[in-house]
Amino acid sequence: MNRTFSIGVCVLLSLLSFEIQAQTLLKDATNSFAKFNRSHDFKDLETARKQIDEGYKTAKDSSSFKNNLTRCLIYSTLAAVDSNRKLDYKTDPARQALTCLQKLDNSKFRSDFINEIEYIKSQLSKSFLYDAKVYLSNYDHSEAVNAFKKVDSLTGKNNSINHNIALLHQRIGNIRQSIEYYQELKQESPEADYFLTLAYLYEQMGEEQAALQIAQQGRLKFPENRDLLFYELNYFSDNKKFDKVLELVRVALKLDEFNPDLNYLAGFSFESMGEYQRAEEYYEKVLNTNPNNYDANYALGLLYLQSYAMKSKKKELLFRAKQYLLIAMEI
Structure with a gap:
């Protein structure tokens, strides 16, 4: 015991x-x-x-x-x-x-x-x-994503960290994951670049309608953002919806009246819709600011040549066509 x-x-x-x-x-x-x-x-x-x-x-x-x-x-x-x-x-x-x-x-x-x-x-x-x-x-982007995710889990919602994750997913080719992060960023801190990037990402996924909708949402929030406006312009131009292009060109020219690309696009759109006189007006606007613009010289030359062939075959039209086409060839 x-x-x-x-x-x-x-x-x-x-x-x-x-x-x-x-x-x-x-x-x-x-x-x-x-x-x-x-x-x-x-x-x-x-x-x-x-x-x-x-x-x-x-x-x-x-x-x-x-x-x-x-x-x-x-x-x-x-x-x-x-x-x-x-x-x-x-x-x-x-x-x-x-x-x-x-x-x-x-x-x-x-x-x-x-x-x-x-x-x-x-x-x-x-x-x-x-x-x-x-x-x-x-350049180990996959491991960098994992490290940033650990930071995110510790700090809570951190836009700068999530932006890095979104960007890295984009570089790796994880487009869907990148979209998810950019969507969250867009909700938390709306920026024009987020809308634009999302539009391009949806485009990469083949979801053109979603891309357009995001760009339009962004333009409603940032009406004077040129990049979003040009994205929408290019979309309608690529899809040959020239009536929509002209609506947007009028808005864009208020922001940048003498932009040669915008004036050329307006001319091309009017020409595509058969409004040759208006097309001539905008091609000439391009040449007023940049006489050596190849696209405007070539387009105006073809426009006059087409008018010569379709109408009264005025020699003046043929002369103008040759004049602008020769300038284009020399550029």
Whole structure:
């Protein structure tokens, strides 16, 4: 009986000893980490890491909120500070910190340590941003996307991060994923470029109607954006809907009256609709600002030649046709 009691006392004392040792290591690690925050001496952070590793070996250690919080603070800082991984690690410090962070997020004590958890997320975000930059410098766009996604999961909705993800998906050729991110960006922070990029992406997917609708939505929001206006103009021009082209050209010319491309497009549209006099008027506007414009000289020459052949065969029309066609040939 006495012997059994003695063994029990020894076991209890041993457990108490381990508990005290673990508490001491946790306290030492916390103090070393606090010292690092004052000194910014990497050796203090390295010491804190060794101490928390010693106090994080049993199942009880790994389930302790305080242990996980301290370990997460230390390893997230290591992930950011030791970006080139000069120390040896069995497991990457960012992964270590993420594992602990998951335990913290699932704990009922989380709300009492919001500032510490925000610090951890901030350090991990720095680490993954660094990784993303390294991947980008090596043209590893797929891994860069993964790194940016980790940042996004830590910071919440971040338009600059999501813009990078959208752009990288576009470069990789993940068009559908890129569209999803640009759609979200368009909702969160509408910009003309987002509408325009989405229009081109839908076009790449062969969804021309969706592309047009996005461009039109963008133009309603940004009525003076030339790129969106030209996209819509080109769409209707490619589809030979010249009545629509002329509607938009009138709007565009209010923004840029002497634009040679717009005036040429107006002339071409009028010519396609059989309004040759109006076509002549706009081709001449191009040549008034740029006499050596090949397209306008050639188009005007053909217009006069066609008028000569179709009408009274006035020599004056033939002379004009030759004049403009010769200029075009010399350009």
